[in-house]
Amino acid sequence: MSDHAKGGHGSLKSYVVGFVLSVILTVIPFWVVMGEPFDSKGLAVAVIFILGGTQMMVHIHYFLHVTIKAEEGWQAMSIGLTILLLVIIMSGSIWVMFNLQENMMPAHEQIERVRNLP
């Protein structure tokens, strides 16, 4: 029991490092929105998503303790497959639905058009 209980559960140091990193990576995106330091909204959104992605990696490494070797590689392989599926589902639906929305006239524009008819 005691010999294998150490490795996969992390140490106090790894939890504290993960926590401190998470706090930093949480506070910065909230500051980006609440403090409004950037003029460009695109830049702010990019910062939010990059820091969010980084914080997810921090959680996976420091809290969930996913490693290449854990469970003979099955853990890493299943998370890899999940991420692949997520990328396909999310980018695919956003891409398709964005094009759909672009090419269809929104309802309120149609209403405006009818209203402005002579």
Add this chain to the structure above:
Amino acid sequence: MADTSVKDPVEFFVTEDPHHHDGGDHEEHHHETGTMLGFWIYLMSDCLIFGILFATYAVLGQNYAAGPAPSDLFELDMILVSTFMLLFSSITYGFAVLRMDRNDLKGTLVWLMVTGGFGLAFLYLEYAEFSHLIHLGATPQASAFLSSFFFLVGTHGMHVLGGSIWLVVLLIQLSQRGLTHENKRRVMCLSLFWHFLDLIWIGVFSLVYLTGVLL
């Protein structure tokens, strides 16, 4: 890895801890291979559910149907507080696992109760937010944005509620049976679940709250 596969035939079910016979100290994290891996795969399928809900929100999140927009509704200070509630509960769960590794039952119980406290605080904040929104008339029926919002955030909240109930059951099991092998396995499963919910919450506050208020 290569040398063990030469010695042993491939087994598709776990009869015992397969690492007991080859020394057991050359690699980390090989306890309860079957249950932990199975629970991990459950989490990955749960992750797909949330991925679909995130995609739905990303597609529908701008359709306000002349109703309220995120910047009219969300109070980021409260979201920051609930984010920290989950973050604190994550690290206190980590402390509980560390106490469990030392075979300290009392320490484990105390840290698990602290974790449950933070979890309940998060749930209360979410309940307060939802009832405030519904009071304002921003119900799930109001627009596609609100439907997808309530579905995504509500599903996460239901998971936290489920995790909290599991935590209470685990506290009872621990106080009755102590730190047995099975209970340690249960603590590790809930640990994965709890940290996973915090991970999902990162996506929620980034996509729904921060980006929503910004745009």
